[in-house]
Amino acid sequence: MSDTNLGTLYVVATPIGNLEDMTPRAARLLGEVALIAAEDTRHTSRLLRHLGLSVPLLSLHEHNEAARVEQLDERLLRGESIALVSDAGTPLISDPGFVLVRELRARGRTVVPVPGPCALVTALCAAGLPTDRFLFQGFLPAKAGTRRQRLEALVQRGETLVFYESPHRIRETLSDIGTVLGERRVVLARELTKTFETFLDGTAEALLALMEADPDQARGEFVIMVAGAPPREESEAATLEAEALLAALLAEGVGVKQAAAIAARLLGGTKKAWYSQAQAIKEAR
Structure with missing residues (x-):
């Protein structure tokens, strides 16, 4: 059988909440495929009803994904196209589908992304x-x-x-x-x-x-x-500032635990990290 007679796996993004975010292309393809592999068939059934579609569904989730590969590949070999959807958003993004896509691509099957919502x-x-x-x-x-x-x-x-x-x-x-x-x-x-x-x-x-x-x-x-960690230069400056603050607090008789809490509140970082630093300054003194 030539490759032109094989089916296609469409990885279809679906709305994450607002059903108006369903793209026309995604809706059209869901109505054209022979089968929809869905993370939760009950959830996808509600979406299909909203779209006025009636398409066979097959569950595909983290517990059965590996076992579904052969079954879905057989459908592709027969020339049937399949849509892969998750409960919401873009499949494979913290959702099932990676194993299926990896295995089908390794076999030379055509996998087509259909972009749309992603949380x-x-x-x-x-x-x-x-x-x-x-x-x-x-x-x-x-x-x-x-x-x-x-x-x-x-x-x-x-x-x-x-x-x-x-x-x-x-x-x-x-x-x-x-x-x-x-x-x-x-x-x-x-x-x-x-x-x-x-x-x-x-x-x-x-x-x-x-x-x-x-x-x-x-x-x-x-x-x-x-927010990511500040640039190294800022981190070094913050460390010097913290050391000066901790030293001043300790010199005024503030306890190590309380000094660490003050530094964490004013400069960020964790109380545990400032406690270790304050304790080191105290011991050095």
């Missing part, structure tokens, strides 16, 4: 943080210890940091961001393109206080964006 790009373009360089980390680990380790590995990164988070862990994640990354600017995008779309801006500590005052702000799906 991380949507959030970044309205956050007011630098976008010339950013580092997307998807969802941070669920376990607190592993999550903090991941954040600690990012402390020196100068790019804007971008994470996805669920309402179940948003408070814990913001707390760890404040503890590990210090008092950096954080922009929280919530319920993007939906009725209650909200952008919150401040330190992690300030955002937690907002959620405490208004629990509704902890609901929905989140994109967390954190």
